Amino acid sequence: MAVSYEIKVPATSANIGPGFDVMGLSLSLYLTVNVHVDTEAPTTVAVAPNYNVTISYEGDNSSGLSLDPKKNLITDTALYVLACNGFSQFPRPTTARINNSIPLGRGLGSSGAAVVAGVVLANIAAELNLSQQRMLDYCLMIERHPDNVAAALVGGFIASYLADDDQSAQIPATSLSEAERVRREREEKAAAANPKVLLPPEKICRSVRLGCSPKIKAVAIIPRFELATSKARAALPESYNPKDVVYNLQRLAILTTALGSETPDPWLVYGAMMDKVHQPYRMHMIPGLPEILATLNPDNTPGLLGICLSGAGPTILALAVSNFDEIAAKIRAIFDRQPNGGVATGYEVLDIVSEGTTCIKKN
Numbered sequence: 043m044a045v046s047y048e049i050k051v052p053a054t055s056a057n058i059g060p061g062f063d064v065m066g067l068s069l070s071l072y073l074t075v076n077v078h079v080d081t082e083a084p085t086t087v088a089v090a091p092n093y094n095v096t097i098s099y100e101g102d103n104s105s106g107l108s109l110d111p112k113k114n115l116i117t118d119t120a121l122y123v124l125a126c127n128g129f130s131q132f133p134r135p136t137t138a139r140i141n142n143s144i145p146l147g148r149g150l151g152s153s154g155a156a157v158v159a160g161v162v163l164a165n166i167a168a169e170l171n172l173s174q175q176r177m178l179d180y181c182l183m184i185e186r187h188p189d190n191v192a193a194a195l196v197g198g199f200i201a202s203y204l205a206d207d208d209q210s211a212q213i214p215a216t217s218l219s220e221a222e223r224v225r226r227e228r229e230e231k232a233a234a235a236n237p238k239v240l241l242p243p244e245k246i247c248r249s250v251r252l253g254c255s256p257k258i259k260a261v262a263i264i265p266r267f268e269l270a271t272s273k274a275r276a277a278l279p280e281s282y283n284p285k286d287v288v289y290n291l292q293r294l295a296i297l298t299t300a301l302g303s304e305t306p307d308p309w310l311v312y313g314a315m316m317d318k319v320h321q322p323y324r325m326h327m328i329p330g331l332p333e334i335l336a337t338l339n340p341d342n343t344p345g346l347l348g349i350c351l352s353g354a355g356p357t358i359l360a361l362a363v364s365n366f367d368e369i370a371a372k373i374r375a376i377f378d379r380q381p382n383g384g385v386a387t388g389y390e391v392l393d394i395v396s397e398g399t400t401c402i403k404k405n
């Protein structure tokens with residue numbers, strides 16, 4: 043007999059201007075993984091060459107992705123979680139059919155979604171019964187910034203912070219539920235048997251969901267080139283001018299509440315989505331970004347609330363309450379007229395979804 047599940051993880055837009063590595067929005071574009079676990083096959087003792095898992099992709103956004111379980115981000119993440127729980131491979135023969143609507147390397151959280159999908163895949167394949175908080179801990183061992191993975195897992199408009207090592211490391215066993223104690227014992231046994239396995243500290247990330255008006259949609263203008271997040275992070279400075287940090291803190295504090303108003307104040311949001319911590323250092327990698335930020339505003343573009351780089355880019359995120367296609371057209375026109383033939387783009391008008399990752403048993 044086979045048990046089937048559908049894992050569905052939303053795309054995310056991180057930062058939202060001033061909230062670098064803090065804020066994330068989950069969006070109505072999905073990574074879907076259909077999983078079949080053969081529950082009747084005997085558990086293999088020796089490690090199978092394919093770790094007992096077979097993956098395939100259908101549809102777009104899969105080009106160049108490895109089908110080798112140790113090289114594919116989804117299955118490699120799952121294998122890490124399994125190792126932390128005492129499994130050297132998938133416990134039963136498992137197949138994962140992947141359909142990915144999230145474009146790769148564009149600042150819409152494709153890697154965060156893949157990491158979340160991998161953690162959920164391990165959770166069902168080995169019936170680990172991990173809580174959402176523990177899944178987040180695992181995600182953060184792979185993707186070290188919380189904004190995308192927290193929004194993808196929990197859904198909605200999310201703020202997160204990472205605990206200091208000494209805050210996160212020692213959560214006393216007495217403060218854990220019975221299920222959590224069982225889980226911790228299993229992990230500690232696995233770590234003792236395999237010292238190479240690095241267990242995630244407990245509660246390394248704390249997140250909170252913020253209000254977001256249902257009137258708001260996310261217009262994503264997506265250039266047809268990839269920008270690896272690692273490259274865009276390497277462009278950031280080692281230290282900051284305190285004035286720039288204060289500039290962002292002021293805006294971030296306003297943004298946490300301004301998007302939640304029933305009818306958001308366009309100029310308040312517009313100013314609160316400005317940033318001096320990451321966008322200025324990434325401008326040179328996204329032709330058109332300076333002009334886009336300097337040109338559109340709520341007076342000359344009705345419906346617009348604010349504009350920023352989505353994640354590490356190159357996608358532009360415009361939050362708006364109306365005229366979504368017109369806003370996209372204006373931004374695309376700026377990309378079109380960039381030097382050397384312009385920058386080709388596509389666009390999506392997306393909902394901000396309050397449901398994060400789902401995993402539904404199909405039979």
Ligand SMILES: Nc1ncnc2c1ncn2[C@@H]1O[C@H](COP(=O)(O)OP(=O)(O)O)[C@@H](O)[C@H]1O
Binds near residue numbers: 154271
């Ligand atoms: N569905 C997926 N399956 C396997 N790997 C993925 C998937 N989605 C993303 N990745 C990996 O993440 C990389 C993109 O990550 P990153 O540079 O952080 O961009 P993004 O802004 O899209 O998260 C891809 O090149 C690929 O290695």
Ligand SMILES: N[C@@H](CCOP(=O)(O)O)C(=O)O
Binds near residue numbers: 062152153187
């Ligand atoms: N805070 C991160 C967010 C990266 O998001 P992605 O969608 O581009 O992976 C950063 O700005 O580096």
